[in-house]
Amino acid sequence: MKKRILLSLLAASSLFANAEMDAIKEQLQKQKEVIAKLEAQLNKLEQKSTDESKKVAVKISTLEKKNTNQSASFSQNAYLPDMAFILNMSALGRNVNNDDYANYAIPGFIDAPDTPDLPFNANRGFNFNYAEVALHSVVDPYFEAFAIFHISPDALEIEEAYVQTTALPYSLRVKAGKFKSSFGRLNNKHHHVWNFDSQPLIYKGLFGPDGISDSGVQVQWVAPTDTYLMFGAEAMQGTNTRSFGDTSKNNLYIGYAKSSVDIGDDLSVLGGVSLAHGKNTTQNATDVYGADLTFREQLGSYSALIWQSEYLERHKKLSDTTDKQAGLYSELVYQYNNNYSFGARYDLITKNDTDLAMYNAINTNNLDRYTAKIDYKPFPMSRLRLSYTYDRSKIIAGERKDVSEVMLSLNIAAGAHGAHDY
Numbered sequence: 209m210k211k212r213i214l215l216s217l218l219a220a221s222s223l224f225a226n227a228e229m230d231a232i233k234e235q236l237q238k239q240k241e242v243i244a245k246l247e248a249q250l251n252k253l254e255q256k257s258t259d260e261s262k263k264v265a266v267k268i269s270t271l272e273k274k275n276t277n278q279s280a281s282f283s284q285n286a287y288l289p290d291m292a293f294i295l296n297m298s299a300l301g302r303n304v305n306n307d308d309y310a311n312y313a314i315p316g317f318i319d320a321p322d323t324p325d326l327p328f329n330a331n332r333g334f335n336f337n338y339a340e341v342a343l344h345s346v347v348d349p350y351f352e353a354f355a356i357f358h359i360s361p362d363a364l365e366i367e368e369a370y371v372q373t374t375a376l377p378y379s380l381r382v383k384a385g386k387f388k389s390s391f392g393r394l395n396n397k398h399h400h401v402w403n404f405d406s407q408p409l410i411y412k413g414l415f416g417p418d419g420i421s422d423s424g425v426q427v428q429w430v431a432p433t434d435t436y437l438m439f440g441a442e443a444m445q446g447t448n449t450r451s452f453g454d455t456s457k458n459n460l461y462i463g464y465a466k467s468s469v470d471i472g473d474d475l476s477v478l479g480g481v482s483l484a485h486g487k488n489t490t491q492n493a494t495d496v497y498g499a500d501l502t503f504r505e506q507l508g509s510y511s512a513l514i515w516q517s518e519y520l521e522r523h524k525k526l527s528d529t530t531d532k533q534a535g536l537y538s539e540l541v542y543q544y545n546n547n548y549s550f551g552a553r554y555d556l557i558t559k560n561d562t563d564l565a566m567y568n569a570i571n572t573n574n575l576d577r578y579t580a581k582i583d584y585k586p587f588p589m590s591r592l593r594l595s596y597t598y599d600r601s602k603i604i605a606g607e608r609k610d611v612s613e614v615m616l617s618l619n620i621a622a623g624a625h626g627a628h629d630y
Contacts, residue, residue: 289353355369549582595614
């Protein structure tokens with residue numbers, strides 16, 4: 209009896225085990241089917257992703273080709289030039305009539321038969337002096353371009369048009385085209401940024417109203433020192449007939465060194481020396497030497513005191529003699545705030561060793577000039593200037609005459625006009 213019970217238990221156990229194994233096998237089969245379905249879905253998703261990636265790649269390729277084909281026009285639109293527009297005009301009273309003043313002489317520098325250039329403030333009454341259009345644009349990572357067109361009542365001229373490098377190594381910079389030389393302190397500045405409306409006497413006598421402005425090439429190098437130190441050299445055509453003028457080939461060579469140093473927190477000192485060497489209209493050599501010094505004391509956020517002085521001397525060899533002439537100007541400007549400034553300037557011819565035979569009956573000593581002015585700027589882009597000038601440097605209608613002049617000038621600068629150095 210006991211044996212039968214044991215056998216029955218063993219048989220039942222075997223049956224339960226087989227049933228459990230069948231259930232596990234069935235579950236495993238179902239899991240395999242689920243895995244197969246999941247793998248199929250995964251394959252579909254991967255295929256879809258691949259197709260989408262190919263479509264995106266095609267779109268990117270198409271856009272790249274389109275951008276490549278349109279790159280030139282895109283660059284032009286991105287690099288449209290900055291533009292500025294400048295107007296200058298004046299109302300003037302003078303104790304000399306217009307015809308006599310237009311034929312003035314400065315003994316040894318400008319003779320009456322040589323009608324002097326009067327580009328600004330020529331007439332008693334109202335003067336529209338000029339309009340200027342200034343353009344600037346970055347050309348590419350290596351060059352930028354500048355152009356300034358000067359429009360007077362009688363003429364349109366290219367005052368400056370040049371390219372300048374932006375990425376040369378070793379702190380080098382090259383400029384080429386038509387430009388104002390960096391000789392001296394004032395020469396490369398345009399009229400509308402001068403501290404006074406009239407050109408210094410010595411600049412007028414040696415270089416004329418345009419200064420040294422010519423076609424050529426310029427190289428400048430800034431030394432890697434804590435103190436600013438810049439050296440420059442220029443080769444120019446030499447068309448300035450006041451001191452040079454032999455244009456059978458380029459004949460004018462200019463060199464200069466400029467430096468600045470800060471003394472304390474508020475005082476800056478700038479100085480420079482310059483040399484210009486070329487041939488004059490007699491095909492002999494002319495040398496012009498220059499030295500300048502500027503002090504700027506910052507008195508507040510918008511207040512400053514600026515003292516600027518410059519000395520020029522010319523040795524001009526002629527057929528049998530060498531003319532030696534020199535002069536200076538010194539000006540003091542007090543900028544009270546961002547609206548008002550006050551200034552005074554003194555001009556003096558210090559040396560005039562030249563043929564003055566045509567002025568035998570006239571005292572040609574002490575050729576000088578005094579100027580005082582008040583500036584009002586309602587906004588940085590507009591300026592009203594009231595000035596008084598007492599000029600003892602001129603021969604008018606064959607006699608030495610002291611010229612008094614009162615002038616109110618207006619200057620407007622509109623558009624993207626870059627900042628000027630002081």
